[in-house]
Amino acid sequence: MELNFDNSFAKELKDFYEFTKADRSTSPKLIKFNESLAKELGPEWEKLKSDYGLLIFSGNDSPKGSQPLSQAYSGHQFGGFSPLLGDGRALLLGEVIDKDNIRRDIQLKGSGRTIFSRGGDGKSSLGPVLREYLISEAMHSLNIPTTRALAAVSSGDDVIREKVLPGGILTRVASSHIRVGTFQYASTTGDIEKIRVLSDYSINRHYKNILQKKEKYIEFFEAVCESQLNLIAKWMGIGFIHGVMNTDNMTISGETIDYGPCAFMDRYDPNIFFSSIDTQGRYAYSNQPLILSWNLARFAETLIPLIDKNEQNSIDILTQKISSIRDKYEKAWLKVMSEKIGITKIQDGDLDLINELLDIMKNERADFTLVFRYLADFIIGKENLLINLFDNSKKINKWIINWKNRIEKEGKFDKSLCTKMKKINPLYIPRNHLVEYALDEALSKENYKPFYNLLSFVTNPYDEVFNSEEYTLPAPITDKPYKTFCGT
Ligand code: AMP
Numbered sequence: 476m477e478l479n480f481d482n483s484f485a486k487e488l489k490d491f492y493e494f495t496k497a498d499r500s501t502s503p504k505l506i507k508f509n510e511s512l513a514k515e516l517g518p519e520w521e522k523l524k525s526d527y528g529l530l531i532f533s534g535n536d537s538p539k540g541s542q543p544l545s546q547a548y549s550g551h552q553f554g555g556f557s558p559l560l561g562d563g564r565a566l567l568l569g570e571v572i573d574k575d576n577i578r579r580d581i582q583l584k585g586s587g588r589t590i591f592s593r594g595g596d597g598k599s600s601l602g603p604v605l606r607e608y609l610i611s612e613a614m615h616s617l618n619i620p621t622t623r624a625l626a627a628v629s630s631g632d633d634v635i636r637e638k639v640l641p642g643g644i645l646t647r648v649a650s651s652h653i654r655v656g657t658f659q660y661a662s663t664t665g666d667i668e669k670i671r672v673l674s675d676y677s678i679n680r681h682y683k684n685i686l687q688k689k690e691k692y693i694e695f696f697e698a699v700c701e702s703q704l705n706l707i708a709k710w711m712g713i714g715f716i717h718g719v720m721n722t723d724n725m726t727i728s729g730e731t732i733d734y735g736p737c738a739f740m741d742r743y744d745p746n747i748f749f750s751s752i753d754t755q756g757r758y759a760y761s762n763q764p765l766i767l768s769w770n771l772a773r774f775a776e777t778l779i780p781l782i783d784k785n786e787q788n789s790i791d792i793l794t795q796k797i798s799s800i801r802d803k804y805e806k807a808w809l810k811v812m813s814e815k816i817g818i819t820k821i822q823d824g825d826l827d828l829i830n831e832l833l834d835i836m837k838n839e840r841a842d843f844t845l846v847f848r849y850l851a852d853f854i855i856g857k858e859n860l861l862i863n864l865f866d867n868s869k870k871i872n873k874w875i876i877n878w879k880n881r882i883e884k885e886g887k888f889d890k891s892l893c894t895k896m897k898k899i900n901p902l903y904i905p906r907n908h909l910v911e912y913a914l915d916e917a918l919s920k921e922n923y924k925p926f927y928n929l930l931s932f933v934t935n936p937y938d939e940v941f942n943s944e945e946y947t948l949p950a951p952i953t954d955k956p957y958k959t960f961c962g963t
């Protein structure tokens with residue numbers, strides 16, 4: 476069978492990859508296939524829920540038209556620069572043009588060693604594969620730009636970590652895998668032409684509207700800033716903590732990528748972080764907007780030679796652009812948060828209103844997701860749902876009076892507002908304890924039912940299902956803080 480590959484990266488960016496072959500999987504099994512995503516990719520992809528599909532998703536056959544390659548990139552990891560990272564455990568099969576005429580990467584993750592593997596085995600264990608499947612698909616359903624999961628496969632091979640684990644491969648779909656780190660890689664070569672070729676390719680692929688612009692590289696920088704700041708504002712609006720915002724994990728397209736130690740918070744705590752490798756909390760929830768600017772400054776550095784012949788002029792222009800990121804981010808965040816509380820047109824005082832709510836939530840450690848969801852229920856008379864999230868109801872009751880007054884300045888405090896807010900504020904998110912349970916059952920007992928169940932809830936996050944409390948409630952408070960692991 477021929478798949479509709481059309482591989483521009485392999486053709487146009489020859490300095491940015493090495494051709495690679497996937498390892499064989501001993502006895503692969505298809506754990507999950509994403510039929511609705513396959514449909515987007517084209518009719519031939521829909522047929523891959525089959526033995527032939529399993530051959531492809533396990534790396535045991537490379538489909539006709541694919542040109543498997545591993546991409547080169549650099550990256551600042553926790554602030555320290557690594558000049559050569561690259562796909563140490565991933566393989567780009569190629570690109571397809573989907574039914575909406577959008578070019579998308581098809582990548583295998585966990586398919587074996589590449590020239591970028593350094594000391595690693597190029598493999599992934601099944602746990603992180605299932606985790607990325609769940610969370611990336613949940614993010615998509617929450618309307619957050621993200622890479623997608625097309626298939627999860629168990630390889631039948633052992634992967635050695637602290638203990639022996641079952642191996643897995645994820646087939647990932649992305650609008651591209653070009654990262655800030657890809658530009659840093661171009662920059663380390665010292666060859667301006669490489670930076671120009673990569674920039675032109677990226678503009679053509681992601682920001683076509685600026686192709687003809689006179690100052691296209693400045694506009695390119697601004698467009699990437701815009702995409703990334705809107706993305707982070709959306710993360711903040713759903714209590715998502717990425718966990719490894721290294722420059723090699725920040726895409727030029729503005730999609731969320733690399734679901735390693737990420738997590739959603741239950742009770743609101745702006746300083747929270749979960750990653751076991753983030754000892755200082757560099758990538759804590761409330762630091763994400765600061766790291767956004769820091770990463771974009773690293774991106775800007777790579778574009779200096781393209782902006783102006785005079786280096787100082789370039790630096791001045793880019794510095795001015797970087798200094799405006801914070802303000803633009805604040806506006807994007809305010810829009811996200813206002814919509815969450817039912818405000819359409821932002822007015823003076825709305826920022827204070829939102830911050831007052833967050834302050835109460837923080838002091839009472841109220842559940843981030845449920846507070847916003849139950850604000851909607853409050854409107855239709857289910858007041859206790861919200862009030863019960865707070866030990867001390869005095870402050871929240873006072874806030875509600877101000878909120879209701881504010882809403883009534885612009886519209887009605889009625890059922891239609893409730894319905895609107897319920898389309899923005901999810902009821903079901905991949906809560907850490909539910910994800911852990913689903914993965915534990917899958918790995919220790921080969922019981923995939925909790926995984927499939929959870930996937931079905933988090934991919935319909937706004938639609939309430941009768942009698943589903945176990946999927947809505949936060950984890951019980953324990954002495955041991957929840958930690959996530961990078962999962963390689
Ligand atoms: P990540 O944590 O996915 O952002 O990966 C950071 C870097 O480590 C990337 O260059 C990966 O390709 C590489 N890497 C992660 N896990 C492995 C592994 N098991 N084998 C080889 N390289 C790896």
Ligand code: MG
Nearest residue numbers: 723724732733
């Ligand atoms: Mg990465």
